[in-house]
Amino acid sequence: MKPAAITMGCPVGIGPEIILRFFDSLTAAEVASAPVVIGDLGVLQRTASLLGSISQPVAWHLGKKIMPGTVPVLELSQLNVDRLRWGQPTKETGIAMAAYIRRAAAGALNGEFSAVVTCPISKKALHEAGIFYPGHTEMLAELTGVCRFRMMLAGTRLRVVLVTIHEPLAKVSGLLNAENIHDCIEMTAEALRQDFGIDSPRIAVAGFNPHSGEQGMFGREEIEIIEPALRQHKGGAEVSGPWPPDTVFHKAANGGFDAVVCMYHDQGLIPFKLLHFQDGVNVTLGLPIVRTSVDHGTAYDIAGQGIADAASLRAAWRMAMDIAHNRER
């Protein structure tokens, strides 16, 4: 199998740091399937000195063998490291990080890479570089030619998929409809089967209101929107709900469901981050390529201090490889 590509993310965030920590953590068995980094060799070399990392960044090109103890870097930028300041993105760093993403997407589409694992970018830096996507995922969707995609957060105990994401909570009720919920259910079912190898996935659909509205007493979204969406499911998964939001995650985390479809960002993210604060993975459903991401941000406040945790990157890479294997079968 081809290597996965890790995009370096924002050059002045914690991306370079967690990439080096991640390579240092690879076992001998894992080195054989090590990923390549799409990023900036100079930045990674400076970071390696700073951290005293064991693994040494080296230039890499397609087809070149990956040597143990190295961090193979496909160079997509040559930033002037003397002018970079940790935590202070510039127009140049924004342009560079966008280039990493474009190259990774193209390489995954044409079969050079088995998967794309992304390190964090900041939307602000992207916008300052004149690149106007709402976020990473939307950019990858456009680069791979899809308009139907969903965000899953996945960990060993819990998987959640979001119907709405970065929306003001007061507007969410108006954004829900049977179609987007049904769509989310079907994409979740497909991902669980195809990407996670679960033949008969059990999917819980969360309600929207306290106690799922208690028969309409505290809101009618369950009756008018979520139940009709559930009825559209035609098989291929065991889909149930709407479940009371305050108990469904406990059930799911204890093995009752393979994933929970959530109506709004915090409904899914609050329980997910409580269980998977360090090792959560963001998986994009619906893309023609395999894409996972760390589930944290650029952490500008701690970048360059050598204290960032690579657990989420490690989990994201492992999950990307598992998904790529499952899709190949």
Add this chain to the structure above:
Amino acid sequence: MKPAAITMGCPVGIGPEIILRFFDSLTAAEVASAPVVIGDLGVLQRTASLLGSISQPVAWHLGKKIMPGTVPVLELSQLNVDRLRWGQPTKETGIAMAAYIRRAAAGALNGEFSAVVTCPISKKALHEAGIFYPGHTEMLAELTGVCRFRMMLAGTRLRVVLVTIHEPLAKVSGLLNAENIHDCIEMTAEALRQDFGIDSPRIAVAGFNPHSGEQGMFGREEIEIIEPALRQHKGGAEVSGPWPPDTVFHKAANGGFDAVVCMYHDQGLIPFKLLHFQDGVNVTLGLPIVRTSVDHGTAYDIAGQGIADAASLRAAWRMAMDIAHNRER
């Protein structure tokens, strides 16, 4: 110290069952401070036979010594047990359970009981008995003459206090204002000091929108309502926020805060039930009496089967005793 009073709750729910399990779990040291039950002796005796419980329900009156191995019952109803069916409340059971609550509140107000611990009732049964309170807590508030109260859910790892409770989620934004949030912060601070013995409480106030709105990008409740509420705090606690909802509970559960003030039901209940599904306690803040409650419902679907878990009742009783002791000091 006077005994606590446990109200039996709905006679055909799991209340009688968990009360017997609870008495069976009392240690020798605890028997000296055992609570009394306000309920129905016949129902408890029938339940004791059914469960084969060790502790035997006996009639009790004020001033009577509590004997080890017994469940002291202050009889407030004599329901015809032959006509009762588990899970099927009637007008009579509704009237009876309301009587238990009234007697417990009166006894706590006049010093007969050190605290009130309530077993679950069903609103529907209460309404069918012609008693129209939105719930248990509102009834106790009226019986004890207060109109300013809040619900806290408390466990060993997390305490959450709710600004709004049983409201349709789409209406919550319109119900939030700086006054009710400020009020909730102050009642939380007072409870942590007075009831939980924390001299300098650290209170986190959660935001409302994803990422707390990200400077107004996904909603303005943080800027327009929550921040002004935070500025009203005049000291006596370390109050901070608005915190991003998806990370604040992880911080709190790991010791960063003594309580989290939550804007809506599921914001607090989702993380709380994930950590304290079995042993969570509902504490009413603002009452002149000490009142805790189990944090589950009547569980009509499993009543009478001997499988209900008494962990929440046990935790509720222990917490009530701790609060009563702290208030006495």
